[in-house]
Amino acid sequence: MTTDEPRIRRRVAMVSVHTSPLAQPGTGDAGGMNVYVIETAKRLARRGIGVDIFTRQTTASDAAVVEVEPGVKVRHVAAGPYEGLNKEDLPGQLCAFAAGMMRVAAHAPEGHYDLVHSHYWLSGQVGWLAADRWDVPLVHTMHTMARVKNLHRAEGDAEEPRGREIGEAQVVEAADRLVANTRDEGRELVDLYGADPDRVDVVPPGVDLDVFHPGNRSEARRSVDVPDDAVLLLFVGRIQPLKAPDLLIRAAAMLTRRDPTLRRRLVVGILGGPSGGAVRTPMALDRLALDEGVADLVRFVAPTDRDGLATWMRAADVVTVPSHNESFGLVAVEAQACGAVVVATDVGGLPTAVGDAGLLVDGHDLHAWVDAIESVIDNPERQADLSARAAERARGFAWEVTAERLASVYEAALATPRRASINESDTLAGIPTAVIP
Structure with a gap:
């Protein structure tokens, strides 16, 4: 426990299965999502919301827990071989990953996590299970969506698999709140996945203005x-x-x-x-x-x-x-x-x-x-x-603003009764065409 621990008033289990927020963006599966996860986690912790980020262990040298700063910990979960797995192979490791998360939570006091925030559909599948097990809200951010990518596919690029589309639809139905980066993404969640517009919150990502600023x-x-x-x-x-x-x-x-x-x-x-x-x-x-x-x-x-x-x-x-x-x-x-x-x-x-x-x-x-x-x-x-x-x-896109808006989404999720169990036939039925206001 750090000296700053008493200021933490809420705890979030953040899930990023397929890519670690500690990885170097720009290669492999590391990109903007990595930056989003670590930057929002740091700003949330400074607002009194402790964040444990669960990600898959990819090397034997990964420490079980890495404290990024007070209130932010990255927890590496063993799920499959450390190396040699592509993102497409990871659906087969979600059970192992979820079991690892459950083991961590089993050593914490009851009610340790107030909320689960999952990133990308693979994490959403695990987050869905964890939120149900702990009886806490699930907040989910898609980052990318199969149906959108298939609509704008580059020439020669492989089509996103049907299994991903189904998995995403399940997560959309399970989540208590869905975070979209833009209003257009919010509309896509509604139009292409049948999301309830009242559960979609638009929270633009940010930029670290201490690092990215004009210079000579x-x-x-x-x-x-x-x-x-x-x-x-x-x-x-x-x-x-x-x-x-x-x-x-x-x-x-x-x-x-x-x-x-x-x-x-x-x-x-x-x-x-x-x-x-x-x-x-x-x-x-x-x-x-x-x-x-x-x-x-x-x-x-x-x-x-x-x-x-x-x-x-x-x-x-x-x-x-x-x-x-x-x-x-x-x-x-x-x-x-x-x-x-x-x-x-x-x-x-x-x-x-x-x-x-x-x-x-x-x-x-x-x-x-x-x-x-x-x-x-x-x-x-x-x-x-x-x-x-x-x-x-x-200058209008600061991570501090993103974190403030995310904190409001969390409070809204905590103040709303949890969603009922998913009816799979509803999830996989025809897609409604409502438009997010």
């Missing part, structure tokens, strides 16, 4: 070895078809064809590692760069820590977010907080994240993307205006 561009460029007069275009994220990093390489090639003099100054940074199916079937971006004649302009950079990421973003002229779908687009907000101009796909949560402080492109037409990028790099006044607006907009 020249200093940032010296730190990442980019010439001061360069035009730096950046992609940040996991390397997978859904994120479409290949579009930036193709765009760079078209930019140099339109303006051959740009080749002397253009630098393209691809920050991230392979994820999902791209681990087994790599996207071969290096080969694409070679084929497009821009291999000498492209730098592939391994995932970096948050301070290093912020430095790259401060150095950039444009940060591209060409995803086929994003529930929010945390990278876009982090980039804007650094004063970078964001060019993003007009899809999912990206319009909410970017707003009018960046440029939104409809679809993935290469000419449209190159036009948007050119309109920034060829117009210093416009770039400066968008940069200032981006930093100002990002």
